[in-house]
Amino acid sequence: MDRIQGKVSFAQAIRLNHRAWRLWWGICPGLFVSVACFCAARAACPCVSVWMTARLVDELAGGRDPRMLMRLAAMQVAVTGVLALWERGLGRLKQYEEDSALCRYDRIFMDKMFSLDYEHLDNQAVYDRYAQIVEHDKWSGLGLYQTIELFETFGFSVARIVGGVLLTASMFWAKVPGGRGGLAWMNHPLWAVLLLGAVIGISACSSLCAGRGQEYWTRFAAENGLGNRLAVFYMSLSRDRKRAVDLRMYSQQERVGSVYMSRNHPLGPSSPMSRYARGPMGLWLACSKGCSAVLTAAVYGFVCLKAWAGAYGAGRVTQYTGACGNLFLGISDLMNVFGRMRSNGSFLERTYEFLDIPNTMYRGSLTTEKRSDRKYEVEFRDVSFRYPGTEEYVLRHVNMKFPVGSRLAVVGMNGSGKTTFIKLLCRLYDPSEGEILLNGIDVRKYRDEDYRRLFSVVFQDFQLFSLPLGENIARGREYDPGRARECLEKAGFGDWTRVFGRGMDTWLYGDLDEAGVLVSGGEAQKIAIARALYKDAPFMVLDEPTAALDPVAEAEIYERLHDIAGDRTAVYISHRLASCKFCDRIAVFHQGEMVQMGSHEELMADKGGMYERLWGAQAGYYQ
Numbered sequence: 001m002d003r004i005q006g007k008v009s010f011a012q013a014i015r016l017n018h019r020a021w022r023l024w025w026g027i028c029p030g031l032f033v034s035v036a037c038f039c040a041a042r043a044a045c046p047c048v049s050v051w052m053t054a055r056l057v058d059e060l061a062g063g064r065d066p067r068m069l070m071r072l073a074a075m076q077v078a079v080t081g082v083l084a085l086w087e088r089g090l091g092r093l094k095q096y097e098e099d100s101a102l103c104r105y106d107r108i109f110m111d112k113m114f115s116l117d118y119e120h121l122d123n124q125a126v127y128d129r130y131a132q133i134v135e136h137d138k139w140s141g142l143g144l145y146q147t148i149e150l151f152e153t154f155g156f157s158v159a160r161i162v163g164g165v166l167l168t169a170s171m172f173w174a175k176v177p178g179g180r181g182g183l184a185w186m187n188h189p190l191w192a193v194l195l196l197g198a199v200i201g202i203s204a205c206s207s208l209c210a211g212r213g214q215e216y217w218t219r220f221a222a223e224n225g226l227g228n229r230l231a232v233f234y235m236s237l238s239r240d241r242k243r244a245v246d247l248r249m250y251s252q253q254e255r256v257g258s259v260y261m262s263r264n265h266p267l268g269p270s271s272p273m274s275r276y277a278r279g280p281m282g283l284w285l286a287c288s289k290g291c292s293a294v295l296t297a298a299v300y301g302f303v304c305l306k307a308w309a310g311a312y313g314a315g316r317v318t319q320y321t322g323a324c325g326n327l328f329l330g331i332s333d334l335m336n337v338f339g340r341m342r343s344n345g346s347f348l349e350r351t352y353e354f355l356d357i358p359n360t361m362y363r364g365s366l367t368t369e370k371r372s373d374r375k376y377e378v379e380f381r382d383v384s385f386r387y388p389g390t391e392e393y394v395l396r397h398v399n400m401k402f403p404v405g406s407r408l409a410v411v412g413m414n415g416s417g418k419t420t421f422i423k424l425l426c427r428l429y430d431p432s433e434g435e436i437l438l439n440g441i442d443v444r445k446y447r448d449e450d451y452r453r454l455f456s457v458v459f460q461d462f463q464l465f466s467l468p469l470g471e472n473i474a475r476g477r478e479y480d481p482g483r484a485r486e487c488l489e490k491a492g493f494g495d496w497t498r499v500f501g502r503g504m505d506t507w508l509y510g511d512l513d514e515a516g517v518l519v520s521g522g523e524a525q526k527i528a529i530a531r532a533l534y535k536d537a538p539f540m541v542l543d544e545p546t547a548a549l550d551p552v553a554e555a556e557i558y559e560r561l562h563d564i565a566g567d568r569t570a571v572y573i574s575h576r577l578a579s580c581k582f583c584d585r586i587a588v589f590h591q592g593e594m595v596q597m598g599s600h601e602e603l604m605a606d607k608g609g610m611y612e613r614l615w616g617a618q619a620g621y622y623q
């Protein structure tokens with residue numbers, strides 16, 4: 001997996017960030033409005049407070065009129081109180097918008113995953129790319145989500161700068177009376193330029209140092225993100241029911257626990273990150289603070305000297321020093337934002353690479369006819385296939401028809417291409433060569449969802465959901481409990497009421513309901529078959545449907561296979577050849593080719609053929 005390195009250029013950073021803001025604006029425009037209002041309120045509060053304090057100090061140093069003082073103090077309390085309340089209220093609104101943005105953030109990736117062609121979902125590189133995005137986000141908030149924070153810091157620093165400029169501008173044109181302490185030279189406009197230059201220069205220096213310190217987060221994001229992922233994975237092992245037995249039998253608890261003490265734990269005391277925090281990273285951040293101190297000293301010096309020379313009174317000193325501090329923080333934050341945009345740029349690039357993965361499967365627009373007689377005939381015509389990004393064909397020149405209502409068994413050794421054949425049949429992939437036809441028309445011309453609606457499939461690694469039993473079978477909240485019950489019984493789960501005390505409303509697994517039932521592998525398989533039956537599609541595909549069943553349940557299923565499939569076209573993949581005897585036709589796959597096709601009797605008559613050899617090998621176990 002290639003790792004993210006380095007910063008992007010300034011122009012690139014702006015472009016990437018702009019795209020992120022546009023994306024956020026598209027899904028939650030309220031976020032920008034609330035953040036902008038909050039920033040304005042947050043920046044206004046100290047400015048107003050500084051300005052009012054300055055008036056109070058002026059009055060104290062000047063007229064000292066008690067009524068005036070009372071009025072100013074009351075105004076200050078009232079105005080700052082109202083502003084603080086306003087800021088709080090807007091803060092809550094902003095928090096609400098940020099929380100909903102967080103949900104929508106997950107939704108962006110969820111939608112992408114759901115809309116991707118299956119070929120991408122089957123590709124490890126796509127998962128790695130997504131895993132990296134999650135790693136960086138969890139580790140230090142790098143990537144798309146950080147752009148919200150950057151917008152807030154950007155807005156707040158601009159508002160702070162505006163407030164600072166408004167409150168300090170008068171300092172430059174307040175004149176030192178002629179001859180006072182020989183400081184009339186301070187009236188020269190060059191001083192204004194010099195002071196402004198110092199504020200900008202030292203702010204730049206401070207933000208540069210802060211940036212160098214923060215760079216360690218991005219520089220080690222790859223390692224730390226991975227470390228974090230490992231730590232989270234190992235932590236989840238302690239509560240992983242499926243792995244609990246293996247962990248104990250192979251004494252892995254110690255190993256899992258030691259990850260927390262190891263040097264690789266990203267947050268551990270001896271991790272590289274901790275060492276950098278104590279070393280150069282801490283030093284850079286201290287330098288940044290040092291710059292602030294130097295600037296504060298320079299500003300205080302200038303402001304106080306000019307006041308001493310008689311340019312303004314004590315109130316203004318309070319106003320200018322407070323406002324200059326704000327101005328300085330605004331400028332250094334703004335510079336910091338641009339620096340962070342640059343380091344976040346490569347993480348955004350990685351996010352867009354994932355979000356921009358194009359779907360390449362042709363999507364037709366034909367709708368499949370709705371036929372009550374289920375007369376849907378599929379044909380493989382000289383189909384060859386290799387997985388995307390691989391050179392080797394895993395299926396070669398497969399020709400096959402699925403007559404309506406027929407029973408076909410697909411057998412062959414591991415890796416012979418049986419599951420791939422089913423994936424092509426369900427159009428999870430398109431053939432590399434040749435074509436698959438539905439009632440004589442290339443399946444690519446049909447709408448995806450329409451075509452897939454024709455298939456009920458139970459894959460080997462099927463998944464049930466942590467939902468009530470009825471919803472698992474019917475794949476939705478609204479369902480017919482009578483039909484769900486019937487499907488369960490057809491699938492061989494006659495005594496299901498014994499296992500599910502609350503009937504169809506019993507939850508599966510304990511993830512979302514304490515009283516959820518932990519079903520066995522065999523029971524789960526029967527529920528999965530019931531789900532396929534409930535879908536009531538014209539094609540029924542069972543990939544190793546009985547692998548987790550005991551021999552009695554398996555025999556039962558096969559005896560009733562004819563009943564279960566009804567008038568559907570059925571395709572079974574099975575390793576147990578005895579179960580295929582019931583099928584009209586058996587296709588034998590070997591090394592990606594269909595080497596034989598016929599009934600059990602026909603294939604057994606082909607002495608030395610693949611089927612007869614496989615049969616002989618299996619029969620040996622039972623003799």
Ligand code: ADP
Nearest residue numbers: 122387390394413414415416417418419420421
């Ligand atoms: P079977 O179901 O007969 O055991 P499969 O159809 O699962 O065989 O696999 C056929 C071949 O295709 C195997 O060599 C397997 O390694 C390869 N294969 C399966 N899935 C993928 C994939 N997603 N990418 C690349 N090769 C794959």
